[in-house]
Amino acid sequence: MKLPEEELLSSGHRGCAGCGASIGVRLALKALGRNTVAISATGCLEVMTTPYPETSWEIPWIHVAFENAGAVASGVESALRIQGKDDVNVVAFGGDGGTVDIGLQSLSGAMERGHNLIYICYDNEAYMNTGIQRSGATPFGASTTTSPQGKNSFGEDQHKKDMPMIMAAHGIPYVATASISYPQDFMKKVKKAAEIDGPAYIHLNQPCTTGWGYDSSKTIELGKLAVETGAWILYEIENGEFNLTHNLRKRKPVTDYLGAQKRFKHLQDKEKEEIQKYIDAQCAKVGIE
Amino acid sequence: MKLPEEELLSSGHRGCAGCGASIGVRLALKALGRNTVAISATGCLEVMTTPYPETSWEIPWIHVAFENAGAVASGVESALRIQGKDDVNVVAFGGDGGTVDIGLQSLSGAMERGHNLIYICYDNEAYMNTGIQRSGATPFGASTTTSPQGKNSFGEDQHKKDMPMIMAAHGIPYVATASISYPQDFMKKVKKAAEIDGPAYIHLNQPCTTGWGYDSSKTIELGKLAVETGAWILYEIENGEFNLTHNLRKRKPVTDYLGAQKRFKHLQDKEKEEIQKYIDAQCAKVGIE
Amino acid sequence: MTKEVMTANKAVAEAARLVKPKVIPVFPITPQTSISEYLAQYVADGDIDAKYVKVESEHSAISAAVGASGAGVRVFTATSSQGLMLMHEIIFAAAGMRVPIVMANANRAISAPLSIWNDQQDSIAQRDAGWLQTYVEDAQDALDSTLMAYKISENDDVLLPSMVCLDGFILTHTVEPVDIPNQEDVNKFLPSYNPKHSFLDPKEPMTLGALADPGYYFEARHAIEIGMEKSIDVIKKTCKEFEEIFGRKYDLVENYKCDDAEIVLVAMGSVCSTIKAVIDELREEGEKIGLLKIRVYRPFPVDEINDAIKNCKKLSILDKNITFGIGGALYSDIKAKINKETYGFIIGLGGRDITPDTIKEVYEKTKNPEKDVTWVGLKKEDD
Amino acid sequence: MTKEVMTANKAVAEAARLVKPKVIPVFPITPQTSISEYLAQYVADGDIDAKYVKVESEHSAISAAVGASGAGVRVFTATSSQGLMLMHEIIFAAAGMRVPIVMANANRAISAPLSIWNDQQDSIAQRDAGWLQTYVEDAQDALDSTLMAYKISENDDVLLPSMVCLDGFILTHTVEPVDIPNQEDVNKFLPSYNPKHSFLDPKEPMTLGALADPGYYFEARHAIEIGMEKSIDVIKKTCKEFEEIFGRKYDLVENYKCDDAEIVLVAMGSVCSTIKAVIDELREEGEKIGLLKIRVYRPFPVDEINDAIKNCKKLSILDKNITFGIGGALYSDIKAKINKETYGFIIGLGGRDITPDTIKEVYEKTKNPEKDVTWVGLKKEDD
Amino acid sequence: MVSTGCVIKDPGNSKKNKTGSWRTFKPVLDKEKCIGCDKCVMFCPDAAINKDHDINYDYCKGCGICSAECPVKAIEMIKE
Amino acid sequence: MVSTGCVIKDPGNSKKNKTGSWRTFKPVLDKEKCIGCDKCVMFCPDAAINKDHDINYDYCKGCGICSAECPVKAIEMIKE
Amino acid sequence: MIEIRFHGRGGQGAVTAAEILAKAAFKDGKYAQAFPFFGVERRGAPVMAFTRIDDEPIRIRYQVYNPNYVLVLDDGLTHVVDVFSGLKDNGKIIVNTDEDFKNGGDTEVYEIDATKIALDTLGINIVNTIILGYFAKKTGEVSIESIIEVIKEVFPGKIGEKNATATMKAYEMA
């Protein structure tokens, strides 16, 4: 796919230097084009793009709260469709917190009802807007301010909630995982999601320099490492059919990925091994060696 | 399993004559025994058992709201465990509305956090307490007061949200489906759920004379028909491993089931066929012929 | 126009049908449920061309309503009690975003203990939100107020959402005669909705729901205050237009025999009917008593109240809600704004029946006051 | 006892550590977040033996809190603004169920527009809920009030939850010196929690959270009113005990130079510090001005207020919240309960900075009043 | 006076509420026919049949489930 | 005066906010070396590189992603 | 103003009967109001409903404590609720029963075997409209024409026709 020139998330936003969320949203909007209405949950994306009286959005955009992007999008979609505006893309962006935690129910309802919309979870694996607290998407072992390493704690003690599979269990026509470091794959999925009639869910892995603790220049590298180690698997599920979209020949050891980030710096071998084992199992499930 | 004699849901409750929910809860409590604390979401069960100053509960019980049984149970469980009361069963009962709709997020959070509790969804496939409105668990084609049959409508137009599979996608150690008409199977599952360390989810099909529209004496018969037609499949998923727990030799046509209930009376052949097809596909997925 | 015997819930549903909303996100709850049900049936039968959004909670109902209204269409929703409370955060957001949603609230007591019966605590607890609130007296009022709410909320000088509050069961489940306006008249009264200040359209991109730092927030809140102030005149004008077309007269308040009254009872909602009956009875006995019905509670009609009560000596305020340690909300609003000897009475919480005796006790206790605020109707052991 | 320089958030977290809660369900939100974070670290380091419940929302935070408190253990939680609003329904339920939860609320403006900055609308909007509310002036007050809140809430005569309200950023993010009591003294002051009225234990089965029909609901609400009333004495007693052990003196209100004042400013929270400084300045210029700080807003300390203001001529009430069309909540509560010439001022919404000039303008406008309620600090174009 | 928080400390006291009054049809069990399979006991929504298969008419609402599920038709429903 | 509902009707006006001031290191692109792969364009979080590979220093925050991802090392980060 | 109280069981249609009566009175040119006793009762449990009829608009909005008439849809209820409660001095009771109703005391009690009519005419035991036919005749408070009309409106089609026939039968039997 040629990269569309149009910039629909304009410069001047307040994201951190090297912010992966901005990259993800820029790419998604390029894939969708101008004829799109966007909905955001409260979070980094919303705060950094719309401090009144400034906005970075070139397209219509609405934000209401942290927990209700799915329902707000349902309302927007319903209003557009009943007016006959069937060609307008409706896309909702929620952070991992706004999606897998506080916004889960609102999203589940929207998906269940069959609205023709796309929901993109930009997953930086913690509440970044409020300063790096754990979410249901925080991976095992990561130290965040609410799952801190401590005398009795090695960091987050639960594995990542498997949100794409939870969405797939909703029986919606399109579910995909993606990474900002694989922009062609991501944009293809966004386009597919837009073409499909009915709800589509894309879970976008998005490294965060501030929250993960790495130099701002390495955002893309980290995204690649996640995929190359199998910590993040790229696939899509179209009408129930599962397909890997990135073929991993040889998986790198997860330590390559963990070692590059401050949030995992404290881990002992024991935990690292548990993480490796978990990833091995996840990969095995989907047929990655 | 011998039926324990102890009645922990006492007579005198205000459930309809022939109420399937009461049967389900009675059986569950028999399986769990006295050393149990129960949590309820608002709904038929709660309203019929606890009109102040009367209660039908012989065990400790708490209700706070419609949407938060999962979170309330989390608090109860945490309080019991931190006091060292590790042997007390914690069981939450939510209706289908309180579980798959308004209480989904609260439940998802509880499951994710790994509390050692059992959540039982007593599924009568609509909001019965408020007079038969659709829920996310209402099956395709059912006429309810908010998914009514009408000039432009054949009733509910979405298939049942696949809640057990959504729970399974959470990666919890135990998920099972059950039916009040298969009490041994159900009670065995409840016992297993109690023995497992960590969260367990049981989705209990429970015919409702008032909401489904059939004679009060047929509650058990309807539950059997659901299973015999494949409209409700009995299985369990233990540590990720799926097992059918009721082997269906020959499936009855779903019309046997639909025809016995007023909520499906209006359906045309077209919709009935779609339902049959959907059931066939669901059965095929899990290896039922 | 046809006249039919129906519940206030049906009357509200009929009003919703007549205003032709495009999106209807609702979630059932006693005693609002039948509103949800009638509307579902209208949509199922093609009687309204609207999208009925079967949301999974009230939180999503109001959220979808804000989304749809933000997208520029007319929206209707309805709720009650626990449902309204679950919406709380988004109730405030809707006002701040200036989306002219109309919502019916079937007034019901709040938990705990759980109660499905009537009082007005639910909507009273939202009185800071920046919504307009009308408390209706009967089913006709419910219908008419719903129609008017759209015209008022959508007015450019107002642009604040409206809540039409009807007493649970007492109105929602009671049938009585209602005039149903015909569609042409309603179309004349209420043209279709064409928002100027905000809508979501790729042809004219706008950003809705921004963050405002300390440099802007204060002014944004003050703008709501101004909208609230201006709504008083808009409501008066709307009532006049309504009367011209439909022949029924409404105002922010109703003055029932206040002019020569020594004691004026002040109340909201369905209890006013019973009070009027009692007043007539007491007047026959020579008592100088009147009723000031607060029909529109937000905006709070200070001038209209002052005007109606100018001649009386004492006010007794009947509240179906309580702020613990203070008294009822109407009581404290009146005390804050009106200079008159005033007594507060808490009545009818959680469906405690309000009979003529209740009203007479209020009257007696205003004549011979013992305390500022009195709970009337408590069981004896509790006194 | 050690003295350290810390934020009020840290001070609250220290208090929470000292009361040894057994369950801590919290969800982060600016500007409360660091409370969540400190507590997570304390638990991670084994400094408290508690279950830290990483809930997925504030709704679940308060729900888990009710569940845990219902199960008979001491519970701490904290939130702010949107989070508190999302809890709304369960806030009321908690009071009705009479569970003595203590929650810190970092006061922050409410959306829309979204704001992370300070005002007090969030907790004010919960003033009907049946919770006790303390508005603290500084970090020390935040710590001490949290300790006292448990003792008060858990008192058998009260059994209502407590909210400790601290101004966002102005206190939560400002470091200043704080005395941290030692554990032994705290243990003496606050014994471990042993509920009698309700707990979940298979050995003594109870049913919590029942439905109450019109035969019972009214009395159940009235029982909260009684608890609220009785809490006044309990608070006074608790403050005395606190002073005996820790040497710091607190009361429901603070009378700062009111006795000979002609004009008394009434306010809550951190702004009182600035006001005191301004008063000292104006007193030097010969102005007869005083401050009445409302430290405990619920229960509303009517007698204490009356006592403090008995000699003054006028009151000016400073509210960091607004009920559109009425004025601030403190203003209307005072008007409802206190008989004195009173003016209301809306200040500081959404973090609009409150400077000595703001206070002086309030004072001037009280001397030469133009309207009942004035917004002070609006940008000029908006006036 | 209501209890604080409306807590109910008398577990299972709904037995005060004699729901037998709701009944229009009455199950009559023929112990001769009964084979003791306990289905009726298991399925009674109102816990109105005890282990000895005595029906407690104070609570039986007359739903007819016991009768319908009895494999040997030992329970007959008769109009009250 | 704020707009009603704080609606912003000037799409993309955050361009007023010159985030170039945030920068400590500055990317310098050597057009000689550039092979036009567009990676830098694609990955810039601030849309600060246009299709002709000109860097807009008004907005570039100096994150260094373009430099790190350029396959031919055509972009160098230098201290401002 | 006259006040009527209905006793039935959840599911028997007492509320509908009260509403039909109000609608019929309105057709007769009167003012009317009807409402259920607001409870959480389930199918089978005893329930109540009320109708008020007057020549003037009805303003009072509280429970009916002293009815002029009491209509009992199911005689079983007479054993479990006090159907006489609050009845006005000259009040009347109509009970659906096939027995001789003994407990009347001073009160005028009318018996009608509405169940028989229901089973004969409708094939099911639903008596809520039927008893209204009897009421119309016995009390004259409302016209049978209006009752029949409303029944047909409330139950369109065949069910309405049948109900109307059954109701007429009761009227004629009274």
Add this chain to the structure above:
Amino acid sequence: MIEIRFHGRGGQGAVTAAEILAKAAFKDGKYAQAFPFFGVERRGAPVMAFTRIDDEPIRIRYQVYNPNYVLVLDDGLTHVVDVFSGLKDNGKIIVNTDEDFKNGGDTEVYEIDATKIALDTLGINIVNTIILGYFAKKTGEVSIESIIEVIKEVFPGKIGEKNATATMKAYEMA
């Protein structure tokens, strides 16, 4: 009372510096208060923080508008924000820079190359504590002993030691 304003970028530790200063003043027996400018700024964006120091308890709680001192952690900021804004007449500015700072006008401006010290001593460009050493010496408002003590408390272990050394260096250089 003296008031100090810090300018830095998100992530540079301006808030921590303000807090350390307050804690040090408290150790010196004074009263102190410190707080950030409350914004939503991200890493890299200009931020501010404030400290107040007094011999009496500090009661005022509003922004610092007229600081006695301004400390600038990054000279790049001088091009984008008005670091002189509101400075008291006899106020002083301390800027971390390796250049000669020209724009002082009447104001007394001190320059220190804290970045060099940071890179030399800590190996990274974090100057927030370092500039406090310079401030202590140049202004005498707070003792260097207290500054060093607090630094070691706030950053326990090796990092604290290193920071202390760097800060001491700046103190000695001043």
